Amino acid sequence: MRVIGLDVHRTFGEVVYLEDGQCRSGGKVGLTVHELAEFGERLCATDEVVLEATGNTAAIVHALAPHVAKVIIANPLQVRAIAHARVKTDKIDATVLAQLHASGFLPSVWMPDADTEALRRQVARRSQLVRHKTRLKNEVQSVLHAHLIPRCPFTDLFGKRGRAWLAEQPLPIDEQCAVEQRLREIDRLSEDQQVIDRALAQANLHDPRVHRLLTISGVNVTVAISLIAAIGQIDRFASPQKLVSYFGLNPSVRQSGLAPARHGHITKIGRAQARGMLVEAAWAAAHTPGPLRAFFLRIRARRGMQIAAVAAARKLAIITWHVLTKDEDYDWVRPALTQKKMRALELQSGFKPTPGSNRGRAYDYNLAAVRASECAASEQAERAYERFVGTFRPKGPRPKSMADLRGSA
Numbered sequence: 042m043r044v045i046g047l048d049v050h051r052t053f054g055e056v057v058y059l060e061d062g063q064c065r066s067g068g069k070v071g072l073t074v075h076e077l078a079e080f081g082e083r084l085c086a087t088d089e090v091v092l093e094a095t096g097n098t099a100a101i102v103h104a105l106a107p108h109v110a111k112v113i114i115a116n117p118l119q120v121r122a123i124a125h126a127r128v129k130t131d132k133i134d135a136t137v138l139a140q141l142h143a144s145g146f147l148p149s150v151w152m153p154d155a156d157t158e159a160l161r162r163q164v165a166r167r168s169q170l171v172r173h174k175t176r177l178k179n180e181v182q183s184v185l186h187a188h189l190i191p192r193c194p195f196t197d198l199f200g201k202r203g204r205a206w207l208a209e210q211p212l213p214i215d216e217q218c219a220v221e222q223r224l225r226e227i228d229r230l231s232e233d234q235q236v237i238d239r240a241l242a243q244a245n246l247h248d249p250r251v252h253r254l255l256t257i258s259g260v261n262v263t264v265a266i267s268l269i270a271a272i273g274q275i276d277r278f279a280s281p282q283k284l285v286s287y288f289g290l291n292p293s294v295r296q297s298g299l300a301p302a303r304h305g306h307i308t309k310i311g312r313a314q315a316r317g318m319l320v321e322a323a324w325a326a327a328h329t330p331g332p333l334r335a336f337f338l339r340i341r342a343r344r345g346m347q348i349a350a351v352a353a354a355r356k357l358a359i360i361t362w363h364v365l366t367k368d369e370d371y372d373w374v375r376p377a378l379t380q381k382k383m384r385a386l387e388l389q390s391g392f393k394p395t396p397g398s399n400r401g402r403a404y405d406y407n408l409a410a411v412r413a414s415e416c417a418a419s420e421q422a423e424r425a426y427e428r429f430v431g432t433f434r435p436k437g438p439r440p441k442s443m444a445d446l447r448g449s450a
Contacts, residue, residue, distance in 0.1 A: 042110075043085065046139030047092040048131045049101065054092070055131035056080075059139035066132055072097065074104060081108030091142040093117045094150050102152055112152075115141075118310070119148035153273045160244065160270040167237045167263075168314050174230050177223045181207075184216050199227060241266050242390035250275075253364045255382040256374040257357065258333050258419075259326030262386045264318045268361060271315035281362035288316045290355040307351060316354070323353035330419035331373050332426040333357070339430060373422050375415040377406040 048055040049072070056067030070080045081104060084090075090105055091113040092098065102112045115138060141147040153161065178199060190210050195203045204224065212220065245251045245266050254265035271288075278284045285291050289311035296302035309316070326333040327350065336356055341349035364371055370379075384403035405411045 043088045044139045044143050045084065045088055045090045045109075046135035046137070046142075047090055047101075048135040048138065049092050049095050049097070050131070054101075055135045057132060057135035057139055059136070059143055064136050064139065072101065074100075077101065077104035081105050084108050086110060089113060089142065091115060091138045091147065093120065093138065099152070099158060113142055113147065114150040114152055116148045116150050151273065151277055156244075157270065157273045160241070160266070163237055163241055163244075164267050164270045164314065167234060167241070170230050170234045170237070174227055174234075177227050177230075181220055181223050184212070184220055185210070188212055188216065199224070238263075238389055239391055242386055245269065246386060246390045246392075249368075250365055251386070252383065253368065253370060254361065255386070256371040256379050257322075257326075257360055257364065258329045258331050258371070258373070258375075259322040259324075259357065261322070261325070261382060262389060264322045267315055267318040271312040272361075272365070275362065275365040278362060281359040284362045285355055285358045287311045288319060288354075288358050289313070290316060290319070290351065290358055307355075319354035319357050320350055322357055323350045326353060326357065330416050330423055332422050335423045335426040335430075339427075373419060375419060377403075377408075377411050377415055381406040 044059040045067070046057040046059065047070075048057075051072070053069045053071055056070055058065050058067050070076060084105075086109065088109045089111045090109050092101065093115045094117055098114055102114065106112050120138070120141070138147070181198070185207075188211075190212075193203050193206055195206060197203050198207065207220065242262065248269065250269050251262075251265045254260050254268060255262070260268075272278075272284070275284075278287065282291070286308070289309040290307050293305040293308050294302050295305065323333075323337070327337040328334070333353060333356065337349050337353045340352045344352075360371065363369075381403040384401055387402075
């Protein structure tokens with residue numbers, strides 16, 4: 042077997058061949074479809090190519106995969122031999138990649154399939170639009186603050202009534218023009234977001250994984266689709282802790298010698314967009330009756346609001362793993378509320394109701410008695426959780442044994 046290390050740049054890649062324990066330079070290869078196809082034709086079907094994850098990794102993998110046995114993607118954040126090297130050149134980087142893979146010490150990255158790639162791109166575009174809209178809204182708020190304009194009396198400043206109130210405020214002409222410009226830009230971005238939301242809903246309307254996630258408290262259509270895009274295949278995570286670590290929601294740990302372990306903030310290494318979605322869902326779950334709210338309130342009483350939200354997000358990641366792995370609904374599902382979420386997914390995908398049909402799948406949620414019954418069941422589950430954890434007491438540091446004491450002496 043021959044290993045080919047490929048150090049990737051914007052327009053070219055440095056090639057190194059590792060065969061029979063010997064490395065030799067292969068020169069440079071251009072990163073165009075035609076040049077990569079020619080390079081792939083010169084390789085053997087038993088070769089393995091290894092490269093670091095970059096912005097153009099997917100295109101390179103698709104171009105080389107038909108010609109070789111395997112294409113391995115290395116995690117650049119974990120290839121410490123390259124990141125902390127004293128002597129660093131393209132040839133050395135490609136050599137180290139090949140040697141690490143040949144020795145079995147290369148941290149690799151999962152390559153998603155074409156559908157998951159497309160879903161991730163759409164989710165990333167939607168996230169960019171939301172961030173851009175938030176920035177524009179903050180600029181409008183800063184204009185009002187600079188001219189001592191009081192808070193808007195309506196809930197949504199950028200809704201119909203909020204905009205009518207905004208138009209009546211005494212602002213200078215140039216500031217009025219700036220506000221109107223930002224409002225037009227917000228409207229344009231909202232239209233683009235609606236197009237992406239419809240495409241995402243259409244692509245996931247019949248995905249059973251999305252249906253399972255919608256049964257979880259606090260998870261809406263946007264959160265469910267974002268989690269599916271980030272996770273891909275749930276079977277690549279052997280345990281819920283692996284998924285928690287993938288989202289960067291696991292606490293950092295420092296421990297050496299006989300000193301007790303010190304747990305710090307979460308690592309934040311992983312899918313940042315999905316982690317934000319989980320935190321958003323945690324805030325929603327904190328206002329919904331059920332065991333998740335009881336868990337949030339218990340952590341908030343000891344550690345504060347922010348840490349409680351992150352802890353609830355971590356709990357949601359664990360629940361997500363169990364729901365997807367076991368292919369089961371959430372135990373404390375609210376059927377009418379779940380049907381309402383499914384109806385929102387249908388409408389977002391452009392589904393048109395049948396004329397003359399007054400009762401859809403979300404009709405039961407409109408009945409006060411049904412909502413009250415589901416809330417009562419969720420509150421009962423919340424009280425049961427409170428009783429279950431009522432006797433829990435935080436553990437102190439583990440007492441040292443006699444062997445530890447003799448060793449420290």
